Amino acid sequence: MHASQQNQAESKRQPVxxxxxxxxxxFxxxxVLKNxxxxxxxxxxxxxxxxxxSGKSVLLKNIIGLEVPDEGTVWIDQLDASKRETHSxxxxxxxxxxxxxxxxxxVFDNLAFYPREHELYDEGTLKKKVDRVLEMLSLQDAAEKLPSALSGGMRKRVAIARALMMEPQLLLYDEPTSELDPIMAATICEIIATLRDxxxxxxxxxxxDRDVASSIGDRVAVLMxxxxxxxxxxxxxxAIDDSEIKEFLNPEVNLKHPRFKTQ
Amino acid sequence: MDNYLNRMRQQITKRLDFIGRACMLFVEAVRFIPTLPKQWFRVIDHAFSMGYLTLPIVGVLSFFIGAVLALETGYSLANFAGAQRYLGNIVGLSMCQELGPVMTALLLAGRVGSSITAEIASMKVYQEVDALTTMNIPPARVLVMPRLVAIAFMMPILTIFSVIIGWYGGAVVSQHVDFIHLDPNIYWRGLKSLVEFESVWDGLVKAEIFGLLIVLIACNEGLRTQGGPREIGRAVTRAVVASMVAVLFLNYFITKIQL
Structure with missing residues (x-):
């Protein structure tokens, strides 16, 4: 890679x-979303x-430009997120x-899809890049597998790996730990934190998930x-004095069935 | 009454919306034709599944259409002395101008249109299309344009194959059925005397339009799918019905123009 291209690539990776x-x-x-x-x-x-x-996923889709807000604007570094050019x-x-x-x-082709479509690297460089990302997420053994042969946790990691192949400046996660066991959820949280660091x-x-929010969030917004x-x-x-937020963050579940009566 | 008018207005708006979106999708796909050299592997893949794998069923269908056409016509003409020698003319022209292109198109709508809609609708429902969009890869570029190009290549081949097999179907029946028993030379001579290059060309033009239309409707219906897996089935049904109606409707007007 030439020095100028390298500089351009480095500047592209600046967080936004x-x-x-x-x-x-x-709808x-x-x-779904109000101001x-x-x-x-x-x-x-x-x-x-x-x-x-509560509208969380719709909000995320508005940020990435998959949905266009009826009112208001999402700005990514002063650029309107609803415009296609912004995402290039x-x-x-x-x-x-x-x-x-x-x-x-x-899995390999999933990761290679974006760079191939945008012709970012030659096949040799691409293979090295994909291998490195697969290794980062401990997915080396899954490279030749089809997504249908993967467990839920692996699928999430492949999805993160595929996103990483874009070398993004902004990465959005929609329920990254849903349907995962606690250990896998913790692994995903660790990956998210590592990627930022x-x-x-x-x-x-x-x-x-409160635990996810506690463990990785610099700041947390409550959307209701x-x-x-x-x-x-x-x-x-x-510690906030808002009954609805308190109830959401520290729920007291009162189940009526005798089996669930607290000791 | 107001209710009825409102519903009718909604239906018309929905249809016009569908046509408008399909036209926009076509224009968008055409804009990506310059990316064709980078997508040749997709075109070949689609040409194989849409064209090559459809050949056997087109062959079977066309053989029997030609055969039944010769059988019915031969039976009707049996009462008119010597009229059966025109069987070649009738089967020849019917196959290349009408039955070949139309039946191939209807078969394509059922076999290929349904599979395209199911595949794209499932990609839409499972957010693969959204994933493409977030990667700055327009679905029209990778999902629609290669399919349109593939069908543009394969439709004439399928139609010519259908026409020839249909002619042979007619020839076999004309020669071997008792109440016809026509000399093959007379059958083929009659066919050649009436079927000209223009007749075949008209059929191919029709077929090309039908093929593009079917793929466009299938892609558009797939990309419009929203909701869960049940919607995939509904989208497939809508695409097949819309394609078939569009083929029959357009066939009338194209034929009228070509006459």
Missing amino acids: SVRVDQVSKR GAQE VGFEVEPGEIFVIMGPSG QVLTAMVFQSGALFNSLS ELGVTSVVVTH HGSIRKIDTMDKLK
Whole structure:
């Protein structure tokens, strides 16, 4: 790689800021997001927490440009996220809840898909890059497997690996630990934190898991009924005097069946 | 009454919306034709599955269409002395101008259209299409354009194959059925006398339009799919029905123009 190309690549990898500016989104009669606004600093891990159906995934889709806000704008480094050109200027990637892996391609080809389509490297360099990312996520043995042959945890790791092949400046995670056992969930959290520390990627993580938010979030936003209720560190949020947030963060589950009566 | 009018208006708006989106998808796909040299492997792959693997069933269908056409016509003409020698003319022209292109298109709508819609709809439902978009890879470039190019190459081949096999189907019946028993030389001479290059060309033009239309409808329906796995089945049904109706509808107008 020439020095100029290297410099360009390095500058491309600079983390970006995100500003969600009074975004509203409705589907038919249902208002899913209501004047949502917050800022994410470059290199920060920003967690959006909320109960199911609170609009977390829709918010993420608005940030990556898969949905266009009805009102308001999402800015990625002063660029409008709803414009297609923005995503060719700022490298953004998303880890989908389901993984969204290309089921007809092997793990290796899934990872190589983006660089091949954009003709970023020759095949030799590409193989080295894919191998390095596979090794980073302990997926070396899965390279030739099809996604259907992978466990849930492996699929998530492959999805993260595929996103990493884009060398993103902004990485969005949609429920990265859902359907995973606690050990695998902790591994994924560790990967997210490591990626930020080593590559400086700005990360926005959507989750309903308090432990995930506590362990990786620099700041946590609580999204309820389509609105941001509070943004702070997890420790401060736990101490907050808001009954609904308290109930969500420290739920007291009262199950009526005798089997679930507390000792 | 108002309710009925409202529903009708909604249906018309929905159809127009579908046509508009399909046209936009076509234009977008055409814009990516310059990327063809980088996507030749996809074109070959689709040409193989849409064209080569469809040949056997096109052959079977066309043979029996030609055969039944000769049988029915031969039976009807049996009462008119000497009229059966025109069987070659009738089968020849019917196969290359109408039955070959139309039946191949209807078969394609069922076999290829359904499979394209199912594949793309499943990619949409399982967010693979969203993943492509987030990678800055437009679905029209990798999912639609290679399929359109593949069918543009394969449709004439399928149609010519269908026409020739249909002619042979007619020839076999004309020669071996008791109440026809036509000399093959008379059959082929009659066929050659009426079928000109223009007749075959008209059929090929029709077939090409049908092929592109079927693939476009299938891709568009797949990309519009929203919801869960049940929607995949519904999208397939919609795509096949829409393709077949469009083929029959367009066939009338193209034939009228060509006459």
